[in-house]
Amino acid sequence: MIVLDKHYWENRCIENSTGWDLGHASRPIKEYIDSLINTNLKILIPGAGNSYEATYLLKLGFTNVKVLDIAKIPLQNLEDRLQDTSQIHLVQDNFFNHQGSYDLIIEQTFFCALEFRFRESYFQKASQLLNKNGRLAGVLFNFDQERTAPPYGGNKEEYNKLSSPYFKIIKMENCNNSEPSRQGKELFFKLVKR
Ligand SMILES: C[S@@+](CC[C@H](N)C(=O)[O-])C[C@H]1O[C@@H](n2cnc3c(N)ncnc32)[C@H](O)[C@@H]1O
Numbered sequence: 001m002i003v004l005d006k007h008y009w010e011n012r013c014i015e016n017s018t019g020w021d022l023g024h025a026s027r028p029i030k031e032y033i034d035s036l037i038n039t040n041l042k043i044l045i046p047g048a049g050n051s052y053e054a055t056y057l058l059k060l061g062f063t064n065v066k067v068l069d070i071a072k073i074p075l076q077n078l079e080d081r082l083q084d085t086s087q088i089h090l091v092q093d094n095f096f097n098h099q100g101s102y103d104l105i106i107e108q109t110f111f112c113a114l115e116f117r118f119r120e121s122y123f124q125k126a127s128q129l130l131n132k133n134g135r136l137a138g139v140l141f142n143f144d145q146e147r148t149a150p151p152y153g154g155n156k157e158e159y160n161k162l163s164s165p166y167f168k169i170i171k172m173e174n175c176n177n178s179e180p181s182r183q184g185k186e187l188f189f190k191l192v193k194r
Helices: 006-014 027-034 052-059 072-081 116-129 156-163
Strands: 043-046 065-069 088-092 102-108 130-141 167-174 186-193
Touching: 006 072, 027 052, 027 102, 027 130, 027 186, 043 052, 052 065, 052 072, 065 072, 072 088, 102 116, 116 130, 116 156, 116 167, 156 167, 156 186
Parallel strands: 043 065, 043 102, 065 088, 102 130
Antiparallel strands: 130 186, 167 186
């Protein structure tokens, strides 16, 4: 069994084995961000990688964005891309140790990067980090194939079961605006903290 720790993710970056990196903000997340009205929302992007979504949020005037990753390299990449880092908080931390309070947590290819034993803890931790009526939203993979390394799949039934002690589901459906390489493989979801 591989251990998906900081060294694993740093090495994936060093080896340039970052197939998840789209090089731009993904369409479903971008369109979701476009639908948000309150630019003062406290937003966390965990397991953010190079986080083009964070740059997009900044471009739209969001003022309270935190980008969290266990690995230093993607945070450094993001910092290098930004002309002004005063509007954004970059934090190198393990999501499960992170402390804070947010209105919104954005998910994209972070959940699928976790060892299976952390799957329920992910929803529990996300709920702990959210304020009352806080939301967890984004995309989750919708495929069941067995894999020996991330990205690990899952399905609606599993996500329902894992999240329901902590969240009410507002939306969880086949994603109709996925990036071409992810078409038919994603669910778009919005959950609200119980
Ligand atoms: C598959 S990549 C996805 C990156 C980004 N979300 C994207 O879509 O491009 C998973 C990211 O999660 C980070 N990660 C893995 N485990 C983590 C943890 N426990 N806490 C914080 N970040 C973690 C990795 O360093 C990596 O950057």
